[in-house]
Amino acid sequence: MAHQRFLFVCLGNICRSPLAEAIFIHRAREQDLLESMRIDSAGIGHWHVGGRADPRTIEVGRLHGIEVPSIARQVQAADFESFDLLLAMDRENRRDLLALGCEPSRIRLMRSFDPTLAETHERKLDVPDPYLGGPEGFEEIYHMLQRACEGLLQEVSS
Numbered sequence: 001m002a003h004q005r006f007l008f009v010c011l012g013n014i015c016r017s018p019l020a021e022a023i024f025i026h027r028a029r030e031q032d033l034l035e036s037m038r039i040d041s042a043g044i045g046h047w048h049v050g051g052r053a054d055p056r057t058i059e060v061g062r063l064h065g066i067e068v069p070s071i072a073r074q075v076q077a078a079d080f081e082s083f084d085l086l087l088a089m090d091r092e093n094r095r096d097l098l099a100l101g102c103e104p105s106r107i108r109l110m111r112s113f114d115p116t117l118a119e120t121h122e123r124k125l126d127v128p129d130p131y132l133g134g135p136e137g138f139e140e141i142y143h144m145l146q147r148a149c150e151g152l153l154q155e156v157s158s
C-alpha cells in the first residue's frame with residue numbers, strides 16, 4: 001500500500017470534500033483499512049473555517065447512512081508534507097493547490113479514481129460545485145464521490 005494519508009480538497013470545505021472524506025472513512029472502516037490511514041479534508045478558501053458542513057451535505061449523507069461530522073478548515077502549506085495524496089474535487093482546486101506550492105505528484109483529481117471513467121478526458125472529471133444549486137446537486141455528487149471513493153480504496157489497498 002503506497003498512499004496512506006489522504007486530504008480531500010474543495011473550495012469551501014463544506015460540500016464536496018467533507019462528503020468525500022465521510023464516504024471514504026465509512027468504506028475504509030467497512031473494509032478494515034481505516035487503522036492504517038489518516039484521512040482529512042480542507043478548503044482552498046477561508047470563509048467557512050470552524051463551521052460544520054453545509055446542512056444539505058449532512059442531509060445527503062444521512063439519507064445514505066453516512067455521518068458527516070467534519071469541521072471546515074483551510075488548506076495550509078504543512079498539508080503538502082503531511083499528506084501523501086491530495087484529492088482535488090475539480091481542476092480549479094488543483095490549480096490553486098499547485099499555486100500554493102503543492103508538488104504536482106501529490107495531487108490527483110478525485111474522479112480520476114472512478115473506474116467507470118478510465119478513458120474520460122480530464123475536463124469531464126470535475127465534481128461540480130453544488131453550493132449554489134438545489135438538493136439534487138448534492139445527490140448527484142454523492143454518487144460521483146461514492147464511485148470515486150471505491151476506486152481510490154481499491155487502488156490503495158491492492
Ligand code: 4NP
Nearest residue numbers: 010011012013014015016131
Ligand atoms: P465546496 O462548495 O467547495 O464543495 O465546499 C462551496 C461552498 C462554499 C463556497 C464555495 C463553494 N463559498 O463561496 O462560500
